[in-house]
Amino acid sequence: MQHPTDWEAEARVKGPYDSGQESLEYLTRPGAERPIIKVPDISATLAERGGRYGKFIEHSEISQGLQDVMRNAPNWNKLDVDMRQALTTIVDKIARILNGDPYYDDSWHDIQGYAKLVEDRLLKMKEGQ
Numbered sequence: 001m002q003h004p005t006d007w008e009a010e011a012r013v014k015g016p017y018d019s020g021q022e023s024l025e026y027l028t029r030p031g032a033e034r035p036i037i038k039v040p041d042i043s044a045t046l047a048e049r050g051g052r053y054g055k056f057i058e059h060s061e062i063s064q065g066l067q068d069v070m071r072n073a074p075n076w077n078k079l080d081v082d083m084r085q086a087l088t089t090i091v092d093k094i095a096r097i098l099n100g101d102p103y104y105d106d107s108w109h110d111i112q113g114y115a116k117l118v119e120d121r122l123l124k125m126k127e128g129q
Helices: 042-055 057-073 083-100 105-126
Strands: 011-014 026-027 039-041
Touching: 042 057, 042 083, 057 083, 083 105
Parallel strands: none
Antiparallel strands: 011 026, 026 039
């Protein structure tokens, strides 16, 4: 087992390594023969997400505004932790829809999924499981 101090010497190295793909970063440790993890270049991910969801600062303003409304609601502190997390994540998905591509079906699907997780737990509680 490696101790946390063994990982303090990690470094990110950009460039090709056996794959010829220069857009990858590799997580390495000094003296290691090969990278231990391939990490995609974050620039491509950010560009793709920005095209899909709009500017992050604008998304953040919408999301935080909606979250402020929720946190100030009378029952917010009465909610179970999974209920609060589901609503927070759902609001983040709503902000993506309002700021970006409203026709991206995955955002709508995700909203259903987070609500379903809470619903399933409540139904199990109701059944006494």
